[in-house]
Amino acid sequence: MFKTNEYFDGNVKSIAFETAEGPATLGVMAAGEYVFGTSTIEHMTVVSGSMQVQQPGETEWKTYQPFDTFIVAKDVKFKVKMSGDTAYRCLYK
Amino acid sequence: MFKTNEYFDGNVKSIAFETAEGPATLGVMAAGEYVFGTSTIEHMTVVSGSMQVQQPGETEWKTYQPFDTFIVAKDVKFKVKMSGDTAYRCLYK
Numbered sequence: 298m299f300k301t302n303e304y305f306d307g308n309v310k311s312i313a314f315e316t317a318e319g320p321a322t323l324g325v326m327a328a329g330e331y332v333f334g335t336s337t338i339e340h341m342t343v344v345s346g347s348m349q350v351q352q353p354g355e356t357e358w359k360t361y362q363p364f365d366t367f368i369v370a371k372d373v374k375f376k377v378k379m380s381g382d383t384a385y386r387c388l389y390k
Numbered sequence: 391m392f393k394t395n396e397y398f399d400g401n402v403k404s405i406a407f408e409t410a411e412g413p414a415t416l417g418v419m420a421a422g423e424y425v426f427g428t429s430t431i432e433h434m435t436v437v438s439g440s441m442q443v444q445q446p447g448e449t450e451w452k453t454y455q456p457f458d459t460f461i462v463a464k465d466v467k468f469k470v471k472m473s474g475d476t477a478y479r480c481l482y483k
Contacts, residue, residue: 298400299418307391310405314418314475316438323416323437323477325392325407344416344437344479345409364457382407384416384479386437 305331311387321388330378335369338390342366346383351376398424404480414481423471428462431483435459439476444469 300313302322309331311324323344341350343365349358353373361367369375393406395415402424404417416437434443436458442451446466454460462468 298396298420299403301394301403301405303391310392310394312394312403312405312416312418314438314477316475321438321477323405323418325405325416327391342437344435345407345414382409384407384414386477 305329316388318388319390321386323384323386325382325384326377326379328379328381330376332374332376334374335371338371339369340366340388340390341369342386342388344384344386346379346381348383348385349378398422409481411481412483414479416477416479418475418477419470419472421472421474423469425467425469427467428464431464432462433459433481433483434462435479435481437477437479439472439474441476441478442471 303310308327308329311322313322343361343363345363348361350361350367351358353375396403401420401422402417404415406415436454436456438456441454443454443460444451446468
């Protein structure tokens with residue numbers, strides 16, 4: 298019914314679902330640093346833990362806490378890192 | 391790495407992870423009505439969609455929206471219902 302996906306040898310795992318605003322995933326990342334590519338605009342909301350984010354073309358890392366949202370452009374790569382399990386919700390626009 | 395669980399024929403699916411405050415799950419429920427039993431105190435936070443909740447011994451249903459939290463006692467049953475996919479974070483205390 299709900300499809301799960303694993304990335305980075307299982308260090309990132311997500312469940313796909315639908316929202317009133319379109320498709321979304323709910324996921325968890327283990328401690329580490331990851332690069333993701335986007336194919337839509339993504340609205341990422343931290344749900345647990347703390348996530349550092351480096352937007353494309355930037356050198357600065359910004360830190361997001363539970364229920365903070367950041368937006369990533371379409372067709373770019375962005376970096377995230379965390380020091381412990383971190384949960385997120387991602388809306389695809 | 392992250393363990394997933396399915397309940398109610400796959401209509402509820404969750405991923406287990408750790409938080410600074412203890413064990414947690416992140417999950418999604420499809421439209422329907424479900425009864426859950428608790429074995430710890432649970433702090434449930436809605437992450438997407440809308441969840442109606444009937445606490446044990448109550449007849450009233452209360453509605454929770456994204457980032458609202460409700461607390462359920464240990465060793466009880468509680469009911470939830472929703473009209474579309476609804477995502478949650480659950481902390482076990």
